[in-house]
Amino acid sequence: MARITLAQLAHSYLKAPSGPADYALKRMDHEWEDGGAYALLGPSGCGKTTLLNIISGLLRPSEGRIAFDGRDVTDLPTAERNIAQVFQFPVVYDTMTVFDNLAFPLRNRGADEDYVRRRVGAVAEMIGMTDALGRKAQGLTADAKQKISLGRGMVREDVNAILFDEPLTVIDPHMKWELRTQLKALHREFGHTMIYVTHDQTEALTFADKVVVMHDGQVVQMGAPEELFARPAHTFVGFFIGSPGMNVLPARVAGAQAWIGEHVIPLAGDHAPQERAEIGVRPEFVRLAGPDEGIPVVVRRVEDIGRHQIVRAEHAGREVNMLAPEGQAVPLGEARFAFDPAAVNVYVDGWRVPARDEKETAR
Numbered sequence: 528m529a530r531i532t533l534a535q536l537a538h539s540y541l542k543a544p545s546g547p548a549d550y551a552l553k554r555m556d557h558e559w560e561d562g563g564a565y566a567l568l569g570p571s572g573c574g575k576t577t578l579l580n581i582i583s584g585l586l587r588p589s590e591g592r593i594a595f596d597g598r599d600v601t602d603l604p605t606a607e608r609n610i611a612q613v614f615q616f617p618v619v620y621d622t623m624t625v626f627d628n629l630a631f632p633l634r635n636r637g638a639d640e641d642y643v644r645r646r647v648g649a650v651a652e653m654i655g656m657t658d659a660l661g662r663k664a665q666g667l668t669a670d671a672k673q674k675i676s677l678g679r680g681m682v683r684e685d686v687n688a689i690l691f692d693e694p695l696t697v698i699d700p701h702m703k704w705e706l707r708t709q710l711k712a713l714h715r716e717f718g719h720t721m722i723y724v725t726h727d728q729t730e731a732l733t734f735a736d737k738v739v740v741m742h743d744g745q746v747v748q749m750g751a752p753e754e755l756f757a758r759p760a761h762t763f764v765g766f767f768i769g770s771p772g773m774n775v776l777p778a779r780v781a782g783a784q785a786w787i788g789e790h791v792i793p794l795a796g797d798h799a800p801q802e803r804a805e806i807g808v809r810p811e812f813v814r815l816a817g818p819d820e821g822i823p824v825v826v827r828r829v830e831d832i833g834r835h836q837i838v839r840a841e842h843a844g845r846e847v848n849m850l851a852p853e854g855q856a857v858p859l860g861e862a863r864f865a866f867d868p869a870a871v872n873v874y875v876d877g878w879r880v881p882a883r884d885e886k887e888t889a890r
């Protein structure tokens with residue numbers, strides 16, 4: 528296992544990049560902890576695969592360095608980086624048994640057979656394939672084959688890191704939840720440094736201790752799932768994470784108040800005056816308000832999603848959503864929404880601005 532350092536790292540696929548738009552990965556400095564479970568989350572084209580390929584050694588960064596436990600590996604090929612990889616599609620040897628497939632990386636490194644038996648046994652149990660160990664991989668379903676790929680990725684204890692590139696793509700929807708939970712358990716038990724690429728927020732949030740949210744070649748926030756929920760560092764994070772995402776409204780801010788037009792929105796903290804700010808509040812912290820508070824909205828639709836209802840409304844042509852408890856009557860048409868002050872975040876140029884009296888939190 529290893530701590531991974533990305534120093535002044537950037538990548539352009541062009542020979543002579545002339546500006547930030549030419550970079551698939553914009554300059555970043557990060558230190559990823561030894562034994563951490565990280566998810567790289569972001570929409571298609573944001574640079575996740577580029578970053579993963581730089582870590583695995585499939586791609587040499589056009590700028591900057593990468594180190595494992597302080598050792599510079601920028602110029603080392605994949606084979607010399609001592610990492611395991613699990614790809615979108617299963618890579619298994621059809622003519623081998625499930626046992627031999629799982630044992631392959633260990634035998635390849637000359638592990639003794641007693642250890643191979645113990646280790647393969649433990650991994651097979653975790654992926655739920657103990658009963659299939661003697662079977663040939665040929666003829667197994669795509670799900671089962673991908674479980675073997677996952678198991679093989681986990682089988683070596685001495686790897687620097689395990690990299691997963693959208694590993695659940697071919698897995699049946701009902702199996703996904705089970706495998707995600709198993710991966711989390713495997714991480715807890717074996718403690719490998721894991722990096723998991725996905726564009727699916729549920730996958731990222733259930734798997735990772737730290738979610739690395741990427742947007743347009745940049746890491747916009749790296750944090751625990753709760754932190755991304757409560758304090759999105761960028762409006763993009765607020766919007767991308769959550770279902771529906773955070774409401775974002777243009778506002779003026781000064782002291783402990785914001786104004787949306789002439790409507791006063793109380794804030795929990797004290798803010799420097801900002802004429803052109805935005806406030807962000809998640810639908811979970813919006814409620815129906817009395818006549819003298821909040822903002823006027825027009826409720827367009829109410830969707831029943833089981834334990835909650837999503838109330839979709841509009842204020843001055845912008846979508847504003849509220850999560851209402853099951854059974855609460857919310858009529859269509861004119862209403863008012865108010866926000867929980869403690870859950871209102873302030874943004875300038877897209878980035879969150881902490882209140883002047885807010886305690887620093889780890890990013």
Ligand SMILES: Nc1ncnc2c1ncn2[C@@H]1O[C@H](COP(=O)(O)OP(=O)(O)OP(=O)(O)O)[C@@H](O)[C@H]1O
Pocket residue numbers: 540551569570571572573574575576577578726
């Ligand atoms: N080999 C390449 N040559 C040129 N441009 C590339 C190459 N690979 C990726 N890109 C560009 O770099 C940017 C980042 O792509 P990347 O594949 O890293 O994103 P991603 O987040 O992994 O997307 P996806 O989820 O679709 O795989 C995109 O604009 C993409 O078009």
